[in-house]
Amino acid sequence: MSGSLTSSSFPKNASAxxxxxxxxxxxxxxxxxxxxxxxxxxxxxxEFEALRDAGRxxxxxxxxxxxxxxxxxxxxxxxxxxxxxxxxxxxxANRIILExxxxxxxxxxxxxxxxxxxxxxxxxxxxENGITPVETDLGEYIIQLRGETxxxxxxxxxxxxxxxxxxxxxxxxxxxxxxxxxxxxVSLLAEARGVLRERFLSADVxxxxxxxxVAETGSTVIVTNEGNGDLTQILPKTHIVLASIExxxxxxxxxxxxxxxLARSATxxxxxxxTTFSTGPRRxxxxxxxxxxxxxxxxxxxxxxxxxxxxxxxxxxxxxxCINHCPVYRSIGGHAYGSVYPGPMGSVxxxxxxxxxxxxxxxxxxxxxxxxxxVCPMRIPLPKMLRHWREKEFERHLTPKKARFGLAAWxxxxxxxxxxxxxxxxxxxxxxxxxxxDGALGQVPLAGGWTRWRDLPxxxxxxxxxxxxxxxxx
Amino acid sequence: xxxxxxxxxxxxxxxxxxxxxxVGFSAVKLLEDAGCExxxxxxxxxxxxxxxNSGDRAGARALAEQVIALFEGFDxxxxxxxxCAGMIKVHYPNLFSGxxxxxxxxxxxxxxxxxxxxxxVDVLGAAPMLVAWEGTATYHDSCSGLRELGVKAQPRxxxxxxxxxxxxxxxxxxxxxxxxxxxxxKYDEISNAIVDRKATDVRATGADLLLSGDLGCLxxxxxxxKREGSKVEVRHVAEVLAGMTxxxxxxxxxx
Amino acid sequence: MSSxxxxxxxxxxxxxxxxxxxxxxxxxxxxxxxxxxxxxxxxxxxxxxxxxxxxxxxxxxxxxxxxxxxHRDDIPAAVADYLRGxxxxxxxxxxxxPRLAGLPWQREAQLAVAIGPSAGQDLAGLxxxxxxxxxxxxxxxxxxxxxxxxxxxxxxxHIVVVDASTVAGDYETVWADLRRRFGAGAMPxxxxxxxxxxxxxxxxxxxxxxxxxxxxxxxLVVG
Ligand code: SF4
Numbered sequence: 001m002s003g004s005l006t007s008s009s010f011p012k013n014a015s016a017x018x019x020x021x022x023x024x025x026x027x028x029x030x031x032x033x034x035x036x037x038x039x040x041x042x043x044x045x046x047e048f049e050a051l052r053d054a055g056r057x058x059x060x061x062x063x064x065x066x067x068x069x070x071x072x073x074x075x076x077x078x079x080x081x082x083x084x085x086x087x088x089x090x091x092x093a094n095r096i097i098l099e100x101x102x103x104x105x106x107x108x109x110x111x112x113x114x115x116x117x118x119x120x121x122x123x124x125x126x127x128e129n130g131i132t133p134v135e136t137d138l139g140e141y142i143i144q145l146r147g148e149t150x151x152x153x154x155x156x157x158x159x160x161x162x163x164x165x166x167x168x169x170x171x172x173x174x175x176x177x178x179x180x181x182x183x184x185x186v187s188l189l190a191e192a193r194g195v196l197r198e199r200f201l202s203a204d205v206x207x208x209x210x211x212x213x214v215a216e217t218g219s220t221v222i223v224t225n226e227g228n229g230d231l232t233q234i235l236p237k238t239h240i241v242l243a244s245i246e247x248x249x250x251x252x253x254x255x256x257x258x259x260x261x262l263a264r265s266a267t268x269x270x271x272x273x274x275t276t277f278s279t280g281p282r283r284x285x286x287x288x289x290x291x292x293x294x295x296x297x298x299x300x301x302x303x304x305x306x307x308x309x310x311x312x313x314x315x316x317x318x319x320x321x322c323i324n325h326c327p328v329y330r331s332i333g334g335h336a337y338g339s340v341y342p343g344p345m346g347s348v349x350x351x352x353x354x355x356x357x358x359x360x361x362x363x364x365x366x367x368x369x370x371x372x373x374x375v376c377p378m379r380i381p382l383p384k385m386l387r388h389w390r391e392k393e394f395e396r397h398l399t400p401k402k403a404r405f406g407l408a409a410w411x412x413x414x415x416x417x418x419x420x421x422x423x424x425x426x427x428x429x430x431x432x433x434x435x436x437x438d439g440a441l442g443q444v445p446l447a448g449g450w451t452r453w454r455d456l457p458x459x460x461x462x463x464x465x466x467x468x469x470x471x472x473x474x
Numbered sequence: 475x476x477x478x479x480x481x482x483x484x485x486x487x488x489x490x491x492x493x494x495x496x497v498g499f500s501a502v503k504l505l506e507d508a509g510c511e512x513x514x515x516x517x518x519x520x521x522x523x524x525x526x527n528s529g530d531r532a533g534a535r536a537l538a539e540q541v542i543a544l545f546e547g548f549d550x551x552x553x554x555x556x557x558c559a560g561m562i563k564v565h566y567p568n569l570f571s572g573x574x575x576x577x578x579x580x581x582x583x584x585x586x587x588x589x590x591x592x593x594x595v596d597v598l599g600a601a602p603m604l605v606a607w608e609g610t611a612t613y614h615d616s617c618s619g620l621r622e623l624g625v626k627a628q629p630r631x632x633x634x635x636x637x638x639x640x641x642x643x644x645x646x647x648x649x650x651x652x653x654x655x656x657x658x659x660k661y662d663e664i665s666n667a668i669v670d671r672k673a674t675d676v677r678a679t680g681a682d683l684l685l686s687g688d689l690g691c692l693x694x695x696x697x698x699x700k701r702e703g704s705k706v707e708v709r710h711v712a713e714v715l716a717g718m719t720x721x722x723x724x725x726x727x728x729x
Numbered sequence: 730m731s732s733x734x735x736x737x738x739x740x741x742x743x744x745x746x747x748x749x750x751x752x753x754x755x756x757x758x759x760x761x762x763x764x765x766x767x768x769x770x771x772x773x774x775x776x777x778x779x780x781x782x783x784x785x786x787x788x789x790x791x792x793x794x795x796x797x798x799x800h801r802d803d804i805p806a807a808v809a810d811y812l813r814g815x816x817x818x819x820x821x822x823x824x825x826x827p828r829l830a831g832l833p834w835q836r837e838a839q840l841a842v843a844i845g846p847s848a849g850q851d852l853a854g855l856x857x858x859x860x861x862x863x864x865x866x867x868x869x870x871x872x873x874x875x876x877x878x879x880x881x882x883x884x885x886x887h888i889v890v891v892d893a894s895t896v897a898g899d900y901e902t903v904w905a906d907l908r909r910r911f912g913a914g915a916m917p918x919x920x921x922x923x924x925x926x927x928x929x930x931x932x933x934x935x936x937x938x939x940x941x942x943x944x945x946x947x948x949l950v951v952g
Contacts, residue, residue, distance in 0.1 A: 011661070018663055029934040047770045054767040061760070067740045067748055068757045076914065086733035138940060139931035155931065162933050185932040193941060200941075201849050216761050217916045227927040227942025230882050234919065245736070250760045252907075256900040257767040267930070269791070271865040274942065275922040282918055286872055287824075287846040288879045289918050299736045306743035327650045331667035365661050367654025367668070368527060369617040390529030399529065403656070411525060411533045414488075415540065417517035428492050439727035440700050449659030453666035454697030457493065457708075457725035464486050464495035468514050 007350065010361035013336035026159050027333050034155070034324045037268020038375070045264065055261050056379045058254045059246075059315035063306060069215040069248045070297065076218025080280025082293035090120035093298045097122060097207065097240055098129050100294055104238050106131065106204035112222060112229035113137035114209025115153050115318060116242050116298060118340045119353065122207070133207060134199045136228040138192055145172045151334030153341060154266050154320040159333050162188060196228070206232035206290070210243035211262070211317070213295070216251045219277040220295060223262060227274055239278065239290035244298045246314040258317060261377035265319040301353045309388045313348050315378040320345075322372035322382060328365055337362065344372035344382045351389055356398065363389035425466055428459040479511040480598075483548035485541070485562075487555045488520040489689040490710075494724065497689060500716035501554045501590055507716075508600035515544045521558045526565060527655050535569045542566070542579050550597070551587040554712050555688050556619020559589040564622045589619055590712055591687060595628040602635030605717035609682040612644045613711070614672070614695065616688035620648055629687055629711045636714060644675040653694040665694075673698045676706060685711045696725040761914070766901050773864035773898030780863045781950065784896045787866030791925035792938060793946040797893075800951065802833055807949050808855060808888055809837040815945070817886065822847055823855040826875035829890070846877035847884060854884035854943075860903045861896035861950075865924055868948060869903050872919035881921050887943035889923070893952035 017023055042048045062069055074084040087093035101109060109126065111117065111133045123144070126133055135144040139157035143150055145168045150156030157165075166182035169191055182188055208229050212221040220241045222229045233239045249255055263269040282289035305311055323329050323343030334342035339350040339362065347362040363386045372382045393399050399407075413420045435441050435458030443451050450456055462470075482505050486498040498514075505512045522537030541562065545551045553559040563584045570576040594600045611633065619625035633641055652658060652668025659665075672695055676684050684699070684706055686692050696708035707723040722728055730738075741748060775783060785795045798807050812819055819839040823829050824846075834842050847854060856876045858868040868889050872878040881887060897903050900922075911917060927942030938944055 011663075014661070014664055018667055026933065033930065033934040045770060045772075047768050050768045051770075058767065061756075064744065064746075065753055065757050067737050067744070067746070068753060070737070070740075071748075072757070072761065080916075086731070086736050088732045088735055092732060136941065137931070138929045142931065155934070157931050158934070160932075165932055185935045186937055188932055189929060189937050189940060193939070196941065197849065216764065216914055219916055219920075225927070226929045226931075226940035227882050228940065230878075230921070231941055234878050234882065245740075250757070251764045252904040253764050253766050253901055256904070259900070260770070269924075270787075271791075271867055271922070271924040273791075273923065273925050273928055275924075277916060277920040277922075279916040279918055279920075283873075285874050286918055287874050287877045289872060297736070299732075299739070303736055303739035303743055306740060307745065308743070327652060327668045327671075328661075328664055331664050364657075365664065367617070367650050367652060367657050367665075369650035369654070370621040371617070371648070371650065374621050387527065387529065390527070391531055392529070394529030394531075403528065403660070407525060407528055407530055407533065411530070411536070414519040414522075414537055417519050417540075420519045421516075424488075424492050435727075437727045439722050440697065440725040442701075447659070449662035450697070452662060453701065454669065454694065455700040455725060457693050457696050457700070459493045460495055460721070462495065464491040464498040465514070465516060465518075467495045468498070469516065473514070 007338040007359050007362050010336060010338055010365060013338060014332045017332040017336045022161055023159050023333055026161055027330060030158065030324050030330065034267055038265060038321060038324070041264035041268045041270055048264070051257060051260050052377055052379055054257050055377055056315060058249060058257060059378060062249055063246065063311060063314055066245065066248060066306070069250060070245060072215040073213050073218055073248055076215065077280065077295055080218050082218070082280045082295060085294065085296045087296055087298045089300050093120045093242060093296055094122055094125040096296050097242065098126060100238065100240055101126070101131055101205050104204060104292070106238065108199070108203045109133040109205045109207060110136050110199055110203040110232045110236065112206070112208035112224065112232040113140050113156070114207070114242065115340065116209045116244055117207065118150060119300065120242070120298065122242070134196070136196050136200065136232055137224070137226060138189065141192060141196065142168060149335070149340065151342065152320060152323060153318050159335065200231040200235050203236040205238045205240060206236040207240045207242065208233050210241050210247050212255050212258070213243055213248040214252060214255060214277070215248055217279055219279045221255060221275065221277050223272045223275050225273045230274055230276055233278060234289050237290060238292045238294070240294045240296065242296045242298060244300065245302055262317055262319055265321040265375065265377040305352050310348065310352055310385055312380050313352070313385060315380055316345055316349070317378060319377055321375040321377065325371045325375050327367060327369060327371070344386070348382055348385045348389070356389065356392055356396070360398070363393065421463070421465060424463050428463050429461065432459050432461045479509055481549045482510040482512050483545045483551045484512050484514050485518055485521070485545065485551055485553045485558065486514065487553060487558045487689065489693070490554060493693065494689055494710065496718055496721055497554050497710040497712050500710070500712035500718045501552065503716040503718065504590070504594060504603065504712060505552060507603055508594060508598050513548070517544055521561045523557065523561045524655055526561065531569065538566050538569050538580065542583050546579060546583050549586065550593065551583065552590055552593045553587065554590040554710065556589050556616045556623055556625050557688055557690065559587055560618035560622035562587045589623050589625050589687065591628040591632055592623060592625050595631055602632050603715060603717065604637070605715065606637035607683070607714050607719060608638040610640045610642050610680065611683040611685050611714070612642055612676060612679045612681040613647060614651060614684060614686040614691060615648045616686055616691045617650050619687050625687060629685070632715050633685070633711070639714070642679045642681050644679045646675065651691045651694050653690045655690070658694060669694050669698045673702060673704070677704060682707060684708045685714060687711050692724050700725045769899050769901055770864060773862070775863070775898060780898055781893045781896050784861050784863040784866055785950065787863065788925070788948055789866070791866055793866065793925050793948055795948045795950060797950045801828065804829070804832050804890060804949060804951070805834045805837045805840065809840050811888060811947050812853060815886065817852055821853050821855050821888070822851040822880060822884065824874060824876040824880065826857045828857050829855065847879040849883045851884040853886040853888065854880035855888045856880050856890070858889050858891040859895065860906065861891040862900055862903060863896055864899050867922050867924040870921040870923060871917040873917060878919045878921065881923065882942045885939070885943060886945045886947065888947045888949065890949045890951060893950050
């Protein structure tokens with residue numbers, strides 16, 4: 001985990017985000033781009049719901065046999081002339097990748113967009129060891145120049161506006177003409193393309209993630225729109241793939257099914273521009289492609305999720321739909337979460353990766369509205385799992401004292417209907433009196449969180465049960 | 475039993491009991507007019523959702539036992555709330571996994587529990603009441619009702635028969651209002667940002683009336699609209715359907 | 730213990746499963762050898778002519794341009810036309826694909842044809858696709874001397890030839906074909922599914938074409 005991230009300051013981060021109008025404006029774009037795009041793409045494919053069922057079933061089957069599929073995948077990669085490395089945790093993955101870079105004498109490393117390298121903190125680690133990898137996805141490149149972390153898993157720079165990008169480019173590309181025009185996204189893109197093209201061509205090692213690992217063929221699959229992932233992996237002498245173990249699927253048919261869900265859910269495209277299958281290093285008669293091909297398989301807590309109430313989370317294909325549709329994310333953006341993975345999928349995954357103690361707030365900062373589950377292409381029951389984390393917090397007494405006490409008091413009353421009747425009658429009557437003719441209260445003792453922002457509608461007066469009894473009814 | 479009328483146990487919910495008895499009376503009227511024999515077990519308190527959503531499974535389970543015992547004798551259990559009906563229908567059986575006897579009771583109760591508008595339309599196929607409300611309304615789909623129980627068309631179907639009432643949909647009626655139980659006070663700033671968007675969407679329709687099927691959402695949105703000085707009336711859908719709209723709307727003062 | 734054994738051991742403990750359980754092994758073997766097809770959208774399941782029309786429509790929807798020609802022999806002229814239309818120099822780089830090698834290139838006297846992989850200096854590349862997929866307007870390219878992968882990404886403009894007879898309704902048909910040609914469980918080093926020209930929406934969610942890969946994708950459908 002990169003050091004600047006911490007979920008314990010979530011409320012403070014959220015406050016800051018809510019007081020940041022440019023950020024809020026940037027996140028608001030998600031509605032007319034990603035959300036409406038998904039809607040259109042889903043409406044245009046009658047089989048979408050059936051594909052969701054199939055996608056869920058493929059992953060469920062795979063997870064039940066994942067040890068065997070990983071062994072098959074490994075065998076196929078080796079048959080194709082590649083190497084497979086197993087990393088139990090982030091530190092081991094980083095060490096393996098550094099060793100490969102050092103063994104090839106690499107100085108220049110390019111990177112395709114990969115959340116898994118964020119998860120292990122690869123960039124910081126390589127930098128400490130004298131290698132600075134260059135991010136090549138436009139969004140990731142911007143983030144890297146800014147010294148930030150991605151605020152969204154598929155749109156890493158969604159929180160940045162074009163003026164900020166222009167300023168970053170002027171600072172980072174100081175050798176370019178200072179009077180050049182960088183007012184529009186198109187000129188920013190052209191500049192990044194030019195600068196990065198040189199990096200691609202001179203890189204010694206290219207590092208990518210993988211959207212799928214295909215057991216049948218030993219292929220790793222990346223899905224991108226820019227083509228940066230492909231330039232990262234075909235130009236340098238060495239291609240390293242870092243992928244977590246749950247990326248494995250059995251066959252090409254299974255990739256096809258999930259592919260049909262992925263882009264539609266992520267951006268509303270029917271298919272991303274580039275879906276690339278890489279199998280081993282370049283062959284004898286290949287005029288291009290890497291000479292060495294390494295796959296690093298990362299566990300980092302995932303094997304322990306199998307067989308637990310969080311197993312379903314391993315079906316996640318990182319499409320970001322749950323994030324785009326989350327009312328909380330849409331209010332505060334991704335950085336406030338203080339974790340590598342934001343939004344609902346992040347709030348479920350993060351405690352598994354970094355421990356519940358360090359993930360305070362994440363599972364609680366949700367209305368459990370269920371929209372995430374309703375759009376998740378893999379039908380992951382995210383609200384149910386957020387609730388599981390709340391249960392674990394409660395069991396381990398991590399729930400704040402005040403909340404525990406309130407809950408206990410309420411539980412005591414609710415289990416004693418007569419007493420409950422008396423207490424609610426009294427409280428309803430008092431609040432109604434307090435409100436007088438107004439019908440709503442601007443301030444109520446103990447309800448500051450409510451009344452800071454909204455009035456509290458007053459009770460009508462008597463409780464339903466007393467009024468009902470007054471009418472002599474049962 | 476001397477009558478062949480369906481025997482309905484009404485679970486008014488703790489929020490309706492406390493804040494808005496009118497919703498309970500509206501529900502009774504709608505059910506009785508549709509030919510049901512309605513009872514209100516007096517020992518009812520709460521379905522246990524606050525405990526359940528706070529991770530207190532044991533607390534939720536204890537209240538679930540209480541609700542099951544109170545209501546399992548009825549032909550149907552009807553609730554003027556999607557989230558409380560969802561709690562019983564979807565979540566009660568999970569609370570008793572590993573305890574077959576209790577689980578069976580929970581499942582039996584779940585199978586005969588219904589959200590009010592879905593009971594009227596899907597189970598009874600009831601003819602709408604002859605009521606009138608002059609003006610334009612917009613309808614907020616409460617999350618649990620919509621996504622756990624599929625309540626979407628039923629309230630709109632019933633409203634279409636209300637004389638003088640036109641429904642004008644807001645942008646994204648399925649978006650959460652930001653209530654979320656304890657969430658709205660625990661993360662009040664975020665909750666406010668969410669309800670702010672909802673209030674903006676409601677106002678943008680120009681409707682005179684906001685309706686929904688869950689009092690939690692209604693209190694939240696009404697509280698926001700009121701704070702903003704909006705004149706939009708906020709009511710539970712049952713009030714309009716039952717024609718019980720003579721009293722002040724939610725958060726409105728007495729005239 | 731190696732990390733490999735540790736990870737596999739943990740997985741098996743979590744699943745309560747064994748790595749030599751005959752039923753599990755059989756389930757995996759079945760899936761890998763039978764490669765069952767899951768859900769295939771109906772939209773691509775069309776008679777040949779309509780399938781090609783769908784392919785053309787879908788490719789155009791995602792900002793590719795498409796031209797239809799009758800014979801392979803028309804390719805050189807179509808390439809020259811395209812370059813002229815875009816105001817590009819008459820120069821193209823291609824691989825050794827025999828379907829391209831035997832064409833009447835001499836008819837386009839102005840057109841300079843270079844052969845081999847790209848090192849990044851070329852404005853336009855020409856490739857022969859293994860197949861098209863009508864479902865999404867996708868072209869399928871495989872690596873090798875015939876069609877080097879660098880041609881798919883480095884030139885600013887990419888012209889891809891696809892035979893109408895190889896336009897499939899869905900990806901599954903293409904997989905079956907790959908297995909036939911390369912053997913079950915084997916793949917060329919790189920298989921590229923390309924759906925439109927390179928794009929990015931990373932700056933303010935504004936959609937722009939030509940991020941790192943080609944700015945334009947032109948498809949020539951033969952037959
Ligand atoms: S949890 Fe579901 S919706 Fe969210 S990123 Fe993963 S697959 Fe996509």
